[in-house]
Each structure stands twice: as C-alpha cells, then as structure tokens.
Amino acid sequence: MSRVKVNGLPNNKMDLCYEALNGSCGKYVRLYSVHIPMLIAVMLITFVTVIGNLLVIISIGHFKQLHTPTNQLILSLALCDFLLGLFVMPLSAARSIQGCWYFGDFLCKLHTCIDITLSTASIFHLVSVSAERCCAVCCPLTYHSCIGFPTVLVMLSTSWLIPAIFAYVITFFELNLQGGKDFYETHVRCVGGCHVFFSHGPAVVTSLVSFYIPGFVIIGIYSRIYMVAQKQARSISHQLNQLRKCYSSRSTRRQAQKATITIAxxxxxxxxxxxxxxxxxxLNPFIGYATPPMLIDALVWLGYVNSTLNPFIYAFMYSWFRKAVRIIVTGEIFQHNSSRKPLYL
Structure with a gap:
C-alpha cells in the first residue's frame, strides 16, 4: 500500500500505526460514511453472536428434556461460536477497522491460534453431528446402542483437541511460514501488524485439514442420509392404513427428520x-499474494457471520428453542423446577 486516501483524496504521506517507528504498518483511512457503518456492523455481529449462542447454551444446559446426544453436540458447537464472539471477534474488529494491531506479538499469535482452533473446531463438530444424524436415519434400530453419551464424549474430545493441537503447532512453531519466510519478512511483516500469513504448502495443508476434507466428508454423509430418507419415505407411503397405530413412532420419525434438516x-x-x-x-500464495488485505478481512468476517446465524437457524426450525428463550427472557428460568418444564411433547 503505497498511498492512502484521506477524505477521498490521494495522500502521498501514509498514515502509520506507529508514527515514530521505522517499518510501521500503514493504517486504513476511510471516509466517515464508510467507517461508522463498518464499526456498527462488526459490533452488531459480535454482540448478536455472543447473546444468541449464550441463549442456546443456557437452553440446552438448563432444560432436562434437551439433554440428548444431538443437543449435546449442538451445545458444544454453540460454545465454540460463543467463544469466537467473545474472544476473537472484538480483537479482529479492532484490526479490521484500522488495519493496526496494538496488542503485541504474543497476543497476535494467541489470537490467531484461538481463531484457527475455533474455526476448525466448528466444522469438526459438524462432521460429528452429521455422523450422529446418519446413524439416527440409516440405523434407527441400533441408534441408542451406538450413540450414547460415551460416544458423544469421544466425538466432542476429537472435535476440540485435534483443532487445538493443529492450530498451536501451526501458529507457535511458525509452520505457516515454511517456504515463504523470506518473502514474509521482506514484504509482509511490519510493526503494528498481525498478519495471518501462509506460504504455498502450509496454505494447502491448512485449508485441506480445516475445511476441504471435513467439508467433503459432510457432503458425503448427507448424500447418504438423503438417499436413505427417500427410501424410507417411499416405504412409509405404503403403510398409511396403519396411521393410528404408528402415530407415536411417526411423530418420533418426524422429530428425527426435522433435526436432520436443521443440521443440514x-x-x-x-x-x-x-x-x-x-x-x-x-489460492492467494499462488497468485503472488495479490488479494487486497481489506478483501481478506471481509471474507474472514463473512466466515464469522456463520457463528451469528446458527442460533437463528435453531430459532426458526425448533419451537423448543423459541419456548426456552421465552422462559429465559421472562425470568421463569429462576422458578423452582424450571429445568423440568416440558418444551415439547
């Protein structure tokens, strides 16, 4: 960035994060008409993410009726999103608004490590939830013997530990710089910056581990679920004459199908x-790191928005979540035995 614009006009003297230091990063300078809406947007995303996922955590944690294997996985996913909103988004917002990092190198590494951990943990959770849904739909008779709380505990441990170890090794051992450290030191590193930089090999490995491989696994699992569900639907259509006898089991199936659609x-x-x-x-390492930093920031925040939207998906699909939120907001949660209130029949 050789020039910045102040109030829409080119300015050859760049505003710096640290004016008195050589090698300082350049500061983003925007019109107030852009700066203020951007500030409001990131603050709103952060606030809604924290509050929305906190409501999911309280709902599933408090009400006994919601203590199911599926909901335990959703609870852990909500905790992941909550931590992202509480610890990662505020510092990312400060960096995105000004383009500067004023919190030191160690906190930069720690922030990056937590960011990678929680982002990777999210999709690992979704792999676990997809596997649980596949068992519920494809093997309903053996579901309870296969998916119990010990199995869920193994899924949750895997979903947290592998991303945490992976992120720690990548960040604190600086494996992300392997093969590109000279370029990073010469063209990227500056005082007052916190750049998440990946050279060619680490960029491929990180993207595969954090997103592409688990993403394809999830797509494969849901393709299997879809085919089995279609087969079951055709089978059920031939048994409509047993409607009354099968009402209870069909109601249970409808709940399972709704849970599957929600997770999908x-x-x-x-x-x-x-x-x-x-x-x-x-792609960025292979095109000479030509992607503008502001665009990368925008794509990161688009990813963060996923954590904001999940509680709204639950609210839209689940009447139990809407009822639980009403009980929490109105203070009924503090009444005696409120944890045993029926949220669905």
Whole structure:
C-alpha cells in the first residue's frame, strides 16, 4: 500500500500505526460514511453472536428434556461460536477497522491460534453431528446402542483437541511460514501488524485439514442420509392404513427428520460462509499474494457471520428453542423446577 486516501483524496504521506517507528504498518483511512457503518456492523455481529449462542447454551444446559446426544453436540458447537464472539471477534474488529494491531506479538499469535482452533473446531463438530444424524436415519434400530453419551464424549474430545493441537503447532512453531519466510519478512511483516500469513504448502495443508476434507466428508454423509430418507419415505407411503397405530413412532420419525434438516441447513450455511475465505486462502500464495488485505478481512468476517446465524437457524426450525428463550427472557428460568418444564411433547 503505497498511498492512502484521506477524505477521498490521494495522500502521498501514509498514515502509520506507529508514527515514530521505522517499518510501521500503514493504517486504513476511510471516509466517515464508510467507517461508522463498518464499526456498527462488526459490533452488531459480535454482540448478536455472543447473546444468541449464550441463549442456546443456557437452553440446552438448563432444560432436562434437551439433554440428548444431538443437543449435546449442538451445545458444544454453540460454545465454540460463543467463544469466537467473545474472544476473537472484538480483537479482529479492532484490526479490521484500522488495519493496526496494538496488542503485541504474543497476543497476535494467541489470537490467531484461538481463531484457527475455533474455526476448525466448528466444522469438526459438524462432521460429528452429521455422523450422529446418519446413524439416527440409516440405523434407527441400533441408534441408542451406538450413540450414547460415551460416544458423544469421544466425538466432542476429537472435535476440540485435534483443532487445538493443529492450530498451536501451526501458529507457535511458525509452520505457516515454511517456504515463504523470506518473502514474509521482506514484504509482509511490519510493526503494528498481525498478519495471518501462509506460504504455498502450509496454505494447502491448512485449508485441506480445516475445511476441504471435513467439508467433503459432510457432503458425503448427507448424500447418504438423503438417499436413505427417500427410501424410507417411499416405504412409509405404503403403510398409511396403519396411521393410528404408528402415530407415536411417526411423530418420533418426524422429530428425527426435522433435526436432520436443521443440521443440514447449519452445514449449508457454514459452507456458504467459509468457502470464499478458504478458496482465497488456498489460492492467494499462488497468485503472488495479490488479494487486497481489506478483501481478506471481509471474507474472514463473512466466515464469522456463520457463528451469528446458527442460533437463528435453531430459532426458526425448533419451537423448543423459541419456548426456552421465552422462559429465559421472562425470568421463569429462576422458578423452582424450571429445568423440568416440558418444551415439547
């Protein structure tokens, strides 16, 4: 960035993050008509992400009726989104608004590590949820023997530990710079910056591990679920004469199908939100890092929006979530035995 524009006019003297230091990063200078809406937008996204996912966490954690294997996975996913909104988004907002990082190199690495951990953990959770839904739809008779809380605990441990270890090794051992450290030191590194830089090989490996491989696994699982569900629907259509006898089991099946559709929407939203960033991440080293930093920031925030939208998906699809939120907001949650209130019949 050789020139910046102040109030829409070119300015040959760049505004710097640290005016008194040599090698300082350049500061973003925007019109107030752009700066203020952008500030409001990132603050709103952060606030809604924290509050929305906190409501999901309280709902599933408090009400006994919601303590199911599927909901435990959703609870952990909501915790992941909540932590992203609480610890990652505020610092990312400060960096995105000004283009400067004033919190030191160690906190930059820690922030990057937590960001990669939570983003990767999200899709690992979705792989676990997809596998659980596949078992529920494809093997309903053996579901309870296969998917119990011990199995869910293994899924959750895997979904958290692997991303955390992967992110720590990539960030603190600087494996992301392998093969491109000279370019990073010469053309990217500056005082007051916190750049998430990946050279060619690490960009491919990171994108594959964090997004593409688990993404294709999820798509494969849901393709299998769709085919089995279609087959079951055709079978059920031949048994309508047993409607009364089968009402209870059909009601249970409808709940399972609704849960599957909801998780499919969650997965779809995740892929739509994160695909542009990971596509850019894997291509950027091969096009000479020509992608503008502001565009990368915008794609990162599009990915963050996924964490904002998940609670709204639950609210739209699940009446139990809407009822739980009403109980929480009105203070009924503090009443005696409120944890045993029926949220659905």
């Amino acid at each position: 929407i969650v997965v779809g939203v995740f892929l739509v939100c994160w695909t542009p960033f990971f596509l850019c991440n894997i």
